[in-house]
Amino acid sequence: MATENTLLKIKKSIEPYVGKRVKIKANRGRKKIFEQEGILEKVYPSIFVVRVEEAPDSIRRISYSYSDILTETVQLMPCPKEKSAN
Template identity: 80%
Template structure:
């Protein structure tokens, strides 16, 4: 069972990336996965929020708990900034 310290460590590891672009991959069961890129918008004591722009007129906010990362239901990856002039 996850201790509160484990979830706190996960939250502390995510906090420095608030405002940066991330890729989220979530398992939705029955071989369905959700994969989007967005901005890590907020980090709260129990959840974190990712802002995904579906289109210029539609912004979606998705929240996940830190236990989702612990159970590997959600994978969060920091998007690397591409260097200009590279192929």
């Protein structure tokens, strides 16, 4: 069983990425894997929210709990820095 301390450590490890581009890989069951890039928008006591642009005029917000990361249902990875055009 996950302790409250473990979930707090996961939250603290995610907080530096607020406002930055991240890659989400989520297991939706029955061999369905959702992979998307978005912006980590908010971090709350029990959940975090990622804003995903599906089309130029369509924005979707997806929330996950820290226990999703603990159980490896969701993986959250920072996107590599974008190279500036010279």
